[in-house]
Amino acid sequence: MENKQINFFKTKDINTVLKPFKKGTVVNIDNLEVREKQKELKLGLHGWYAICPSTELKKNKIHYFSLFDEPLLLFRDKNNNVRCIKNICPHRGSSFYGGSISNGELTCPYHGARFSSQGNCQNIDRITCSHIVDNNYDNYAKRIHLSQFKVVERESYIFIYFTDKSETDLNKFNDDSLISNYDLTANGFSVKDSVSEEVLVDFKCDWSRIIENHLDILHIFWVHGDTIPDKDVNKNVLVSFNQKININPNYIESIYFYKNNPTKEFIRIKYIPPGRILIYKGDPAASRYVQVLDHIPLGDNKARVIVRHYRKFLKNKFLNNLILFKEIQKKIFYKIFDEDYMILKTQTYNQKLGLIKNDEIKLLGEDRIINYFWNWYKKSEEKDNPWKHINKNKELNVYDEIILKYPPEIKKLEVINNINIIRKTFIRYAAPLVFLLLII
Structure with missing residues (x-):
């Protein structure tokens, strides 16, 4: 009896898969992949x-x-x-x-x-x-x-x-x-008892590459290991994961479990087309935090991201103000985006020059959610044709100064946040000390 292994992702349906095979052939198909293929995103770029x-x-x-x-x-x-x-x-x-x-x-x-x-x-x-x-x-x-x-x-x-x-x-x-x-409550989150920090960031690079970057959770070990305050997330700690993908017409979700402890969850990412990503851990109703990233395709090589981090810990307003938690969180966000930025710009450059081709880019098993995203994006781009204005205004940069007003391209808000850290630190610590010395 003949035994063949096939790639279901290159086919349209199960009948198409089985048609070329002779009677008696044993076809090994991953049931999970079959189910995933049958559930496709139905939403587009509109x-x-x-x-x-x-x-x-x-x-x-x-x-x-x-x-x-x-x-x-x-x-x-x-x-x-x-x-x-x-x-x-x-x-x-x-x-x-x-x-x-x-x-x-x-x-x-x-x-x-x-x-x-x-x-x-x-x-x-x-x-x-x-x-x-x-x-x-x-x-x-x-x-x-x-x-x-x-x-x-x-x-x-x-x-x-x-x-x-x-x-x-x-x-x-x-x-x-x-x-x-898009409703957080409809996605199982209760944020009424949460506090949040928020930053707005502009990128002069391809919008779809930013989404790809945020779907790729594993790059944080290499790119952000020295910035994220977690001793278990750095490039000197090599961690292997099992990945579970959930797909329905409204979203794609990727859940990462530790290979050495398959019941322990590391993180999960939920992509809701066309522009929202949720990053959290565990059951949404019980999750201690959720990071909401909204991606806005301003134009060709111009994109904005709104980042809002809801959390159910360190909620005491007095303590937060005392240790400048909100300002420090914002500083970390800005630094993370700056670290991503050079990678995103070089990817955009290579893409625009036609240097990134399908046969030159090898997606690994851990890139399955990215593969789903690109398949969806290319179909949506062809169907909706949202970039129809690009060729008409290629050399016109009339609106750049109006639209692009946030960091990291223009670092106004990041500078303001750093000034606030210095000012509030002085008011909380240095000013009382000076006052005490004057009294003495």
């Missing part, structure tokens, strides 16, 4: 993206950003609802950059056109240019609408639903069910 923390969007301020190189902006209307619109004035096609928000109305800096939300905030359908003389103005104004995307605020994040077609009336948008994929 979907919900966490654009910024709610605290970033101030009243009467405009938040400029882009997605896949399409210029967009956020603002709060008079009812404090968040609106996301294309950064294009429908009067003459100029940007709203340099414009203003007053009483929830958005004003274009070119001719002073003002736009306000109407009704139940489902559309922005009134333009006011009172200084313009036009006998047909009232009819014209009623027909003007700003192109917009659906927005929700959840768990102190602002999410938008990005597709290839914006709407002028959000009553036409009826698919907001997928936002529950």
Whole structure:
């Protein structure tokens, strides 16, 4: 009897696998791999993206950003609802950059056109240019609408639903069910009793490479071993793991167990397309922490990451302030991203030059979740075509100064955090000592 070993990942279904084999052939197929292949991610690159923390969007301020190189902006209307619109004035096609928000109305800096939300905030359908003389103005104004995307605020994040077609009336948008994929509560986490630290980081490199990097948990031993405060995580400690992959239409999850202790879990990673990664350990309901990473594809070689670390330990506010725990945590986050950054930039460089080819990159067994990600990403990129604007603005860097304002490319927030550490350390320790010496 003939015995053959096959690779199920290169096939479409079990019938396709068995068809070429003669009757009586014994086919050895890993049942886990069969099940994984039958469960594929159904979500694409069009979907919900966490654009910024709610605290970033101030009243009467405009938040400029882009997605896949399409210029967009956020603002709060008079009812404090968040609106996301294309950064294009429908009067003459100029940007709203340099414009203003007053009483929830958005004003274009070119001719002073003002736009306000109407009704139940489902559309922005009134333009006011009172200084313009036009006998047909009232009819014209009623027909003007700003192109917009659906927005929700959840768990102190602002999410938008990005597709290839914006709407002028959000009553036409009826698919907001997928936002529950991102809800931490829907993923089994209870963060009501947690405290958190948060940083925002910008990268001038390929967005998909950043996600790949964050799915690769094992690089932390080599790249971040001297930074992460864990004696068991460094390049001098070689650890082997067993890996379990869970896949369903909404996410991919990879769980790592110690090989020398198969019941002991090291870490688990959950990828929720298109842009969220959860890193935690054990049962979500009982997990002592969860790290939430949201990846935002600003444009070609421009990406932002929001990192929020929820934890159920060291929650005492006084103690945290005393030992500067929040500031030190942020400092560690910034250092970790800086360590990743050179790797990400060189990967992007090699990729753009066509130096990274399938036959030159050898994914190992530990890279299974990365393999799943790339298979999904390539299919989604072909289907959704989100980068359709790239070739048109290749040499135009108009928005760079507006969009890229966070570290590590521009280290403003990292510098501010370091200054806060020095200032608070002096206030807590040096200042009382000076005062004591003066008394003596």
